[in-house]
Amino acid sequence: MKILLIEDEKELSSTIEAYLTKGKYLCETALTYQSALEKIHMYKYDCVIVDITLPDGNGLNIIRELKEEQIDTGIIIISAKNSLDDKIDGLNIGADDYITKPFHLSELNARIKSIIRRRNFGGTNEVILNEIRIFPEQMQVFIYEKETILTKKEFDLLMFFLSNKNRVLTKESIAEHLWGEEMDMADSYDFIYTHIKNLRKKMIENGGHDYIQTIYGMGYKFLTA
DSSP: OEEEEEOSOHHHHHHHHHHHHHTTOEEEEESSHHHHHHHHHHSOOSEEEEESEETTEEHHHHHHHHHHTTOOOEEEEEESOOOHHHHHHHHHTTOSEEEESSOOHHHHHHHHHHHHHHHHHTTOSSEEETTEEEEGGGTEEEETTEEOOOOHHHHHHHHHHHHTTTSEEOHHHHHHHHHGGGGGGOSOSHHHHHHHHHHHHHHHHTTOOOOEEEETTTEEEEOOO
């Protein structure tokens, strides 16, 4: 899952980024209002964590921008202000949650997971599609009750497909979701084919159906209907 952290305190930003990265998230950071605006328009995120007070703008305006542009992402406000008005304003304009500094990183992690579950999978702790059963928090995949061992990228790829069932996903969107802004330096997207081939092979070898369809000239689709 891909996270954007918008936080101007460099030490806190680095601490949160390290914690989330250790927790298997792909975490990108923005230290300013302007850089945050650029990122939300260039890349897609599963969740945006935004501080209200930034050196060159108000974090609430970033939320307004996300909503006005109809950018679909979970939103958590973090702020040193323990103000009821801030909470109400943030939630009213579209934030999913609000957490006041200082906070435990484990609590932030729990709130991120809750939002992603609620937005992508109806709040359930497991995802079931026909013969496939997935436990996202444990990163476990079972096909006909037999565990299928996936790499981190293969698991993230499967979850991305499941979050976008029956939609065509371009190689560019897949690469950007799995590798983030690092993909700006890539020469090609050929390696995407390798990850998709390996995921498809493991699922079929364990008795699963071949849900991944190649849409020539466009990308891939996880076809369930």
